[in-house]
Each structure stands twice: as C-alpha cells, then as structure tokens.
Amino acid sequence: MRRDKYGAEQDSDCYPGTDVLINLLDLRDPEDLEDAERYLSAIAASALEFVPPPYSLESLRQIHCALFSKIYSWAGKLRTAAISKGSTRFCSPEFIEPESRKEFSKMAAARWFEDYSRDQLIKAVAEAYGTLNVAHPFREGNGRTQRILFEWIIVNAGFSINWDGVNSEEWVAANIQSYLGDDGHLANIFGRCIGQPIREDDKYSL
Numbered sequence: 001m002r003r004d005k006y007g008a009e010q011d012s013d014c015y016p017g018t019d020v021l022i023n024l025l026d027l028r029d030p031e032d033l034e035d036a037e038r039y040l041s042a043i044a045a046s047a048l049e050f051v052p053p054p055y056s057l058e059s060l061r062q063i064h065c066a067l068f069s070k071i072y073s074w075a076g077k078l079r080t081a082a083i084s085k086g087s088t089r090f091c092s093p094e095f096i097e098p099e100s101r102k103e104f105s106k107m108a109a110a111r112w113f114e115d116y117s118r119d120q121l122i123k124a125v126a127e128a129y130g131t132l133n134v135a136h137p138f139r140e141g142n143g144r145t146q147r148i149l150f151e152w153i154i155v156n157a158g159f160s161i162n163w164d165g166v167n168s169e170e171w172v173a174a175n176i177q178s179y180l181g182d183d184g185h186l187a188n189i190f191g192r193c194i195g196q197p198i199r200e201d202d203k204y205s206l
Contacts, residue, residue, distance in 0.1 A: 130178030
C-alpha cells in the first residue's frame with residue numbers, strides 16, 4: 001500500500017500510482033527523494049547569507065527557490081493544490097497570500113521584534129511561526145524554508161539560534177499543537193534554540 005504523506009488521493013504533482021512528487025532527479029522511491037532533498041537543501045542552505053528585513057511571502061519564495069531549485073521545477077512557486085497532513089488541513093491555496101500578508105504585516109508592525117527581550121522574542125516567534133506554518137505556501141519543503149526565515153528574524157532581533165537537539169517528531173508534534181491553538185510547545189522549542197544576545201557585526205557573518 002502506498003504511503004499517503006498529505007492525506008490526498010492521486011494528484012498531478014505526483015508520479016502515477018504514488019504520492020512521490022515529480023522531481024528533476026526522477027527519483028521514484030520516497031526514501032531516495034527524501035535523502036536527496038535533505039542533502040541538496042542542506043548544501044543550498046549553507047550558501048545562503050543573512051538578509052535583513054523587511055520580510056514577506058516573497059522572502060519565503062526566494063528561500064524556497066534557493067533550497068529546492070535542483071529538485072523541483074516548481075521551487076519558489078506557491079502551491080495550487082489543497083493539502084492536509086493527518087487532521088491538519090493547511091490553508092486553501094486562494095488564502096495563502098492574504099493570510100501570509102496579514103502575518104508579515106503584524107511582524108512588521110512589531111518592528112520584527114528588534115526591541116524584544118529574549119522571553120518576549122520566544123513567545124512572539126512561536127506564535128508567528130505557527131501561523132505561517134498553517135499557510136504552508138509550498139507543496140513541499142515548508143519547514144526548512146520557514147526555519148531559515150525565522151533564523152534571520154531571530155538574528156536580526158539580536159539573538160543567536162541553533163536547531164541542534166530538536167528532532168523531527170518533536171517539531172511536528174509542536175506544530176500540530178500550534179494548529180490546535182497551543183503555541184506552548186513551539187515556544188518550548190524556541191526557548192531551547194534561541195541563545196544569547198549577539199554582537200551587531202555577527203549578524204552578517206552567518
């Protein structure tokens with residue numbers, strides 16, 4: 001029985017009879033594709049340089065394109081298919097742009113959390129991350145794309161960030177709880193990952 005990553009029936013983004021996304025490497029095995037995604041996106045991520053605000057949905061698109069352009073022809077393009085994962089139903093395609101714009105406007109009004117204490121920052125980024133995760137702009141690769149953007153937000157706010165020690169099961173569970181209205185689990189993760197204040201010059205050496 002084929003696995004069903006997004007709880008959807010066969011769609012045109014996948015190879016016939018599977019839920020494996022059509023990819024530039026023509027990998028048909030889901031594990032092989034996952035390994036290639038992880039490897040190539042990690043190399044691409046290491047080449048990305050810090051970008052200061054303002055940020056927007058376009059920022060996410062540029063990051064996604066940089067991470068996945070060697071894997072998917074639609075890298076950087078907003079999804080057009082409705083998707084869900086388990087009981088989590090992500091934003092309908094027609095609402096991705098307005099909902100994302102609303103959250104980015106909220107962060108801009110907060111001056112990208114630049115004057116926030118560490119405790120204030122943890123709470124704010126947990127809430128913002130959870131909201132944008134529900135938008136889920138891309139067919140695949142949302143988590144990796146969004147984490148890079150939030151690294152920039154956190155560094156711009158004057159703090160270090162390190163994701164080491166956060167496993168995928170814990171991350172997924174925290175995002176599910178956020179979807180259900182509880183950002184506490186995401187805040188707990190950000191509380192462990194956000195470090196101490198950094199010097200101004202260090203912002204640009206990532």
